Amino acid sequence: MKKNIIILVTLFAIVFVISFAGLQISSSRSFQFFGGLIEQVDTQEKVVALTFDDGPTEKTGEILELLEGLEVEATFFVTGRELEQYKEEGKNIVLAGHELGNHSYSHKRMVLKSPSFIRKEIELTNQLIREAGYQGDIHFRPPNGKKLILLPYILRQNDMKTIMWDIEPDSYPEIASSSQKIIDHVVENVKPGSIVLLHIMYESRMESLNAIEEIVDTLRAEGYTFKTVSELLEYQGKNNV
Known part of the structure; x- marks a missing residue:
């Protein structure tokens, strides 16, 4: 009896450790099992990328007008479902000189999903991005930043890089509620090669949108x-200053 209890406790501990490790790896910005993973770029040049997740939506025109006035080109990680719904807005992003990235089709977490599901999410969104007129390399940003084994493996098969971020001000509720706090967070944490993540595609994210001009x-x-x-x-790797 005692031996059985020890075995059960040991098995439970092993399952717990594996599950915890898997959770940590799935959320890691700096490690994945396969393919290229970018959290920030190693450079001393004062360059930074503004990236926006989700959309396009009916707010796209307002966003593009703002970026045009600021003379900034950005990267939009769009979902296939919204790109399919707002095709003209997607084309306008490309015509304005911005980059389109793949943020999956349905925005479901790409963990514990079948290979066929993951491939369909990637390939369908890639097809819609091409239909929008974008011709450059298509990079992938995992929904909620979650990935484990299958997603990185399939991305590598498609010669696609996983793009994470090192600055995410509006992912923290205590910061997201104030455009000034968002601005301060970005300015205080930015460094050469930073990738800034913002969510600006919805009315509920106005504080993030309002922060862009002062950030720039x-x-x-x-x-x-x-x-x-x-x-x-x-x-x-360019370290000239």
């Missing part, structure tokens, strides 16, 4: 220039 103006005053993710990747 402040970082420019500090000598930063803004790049798309693909442009930023070209600076990898």
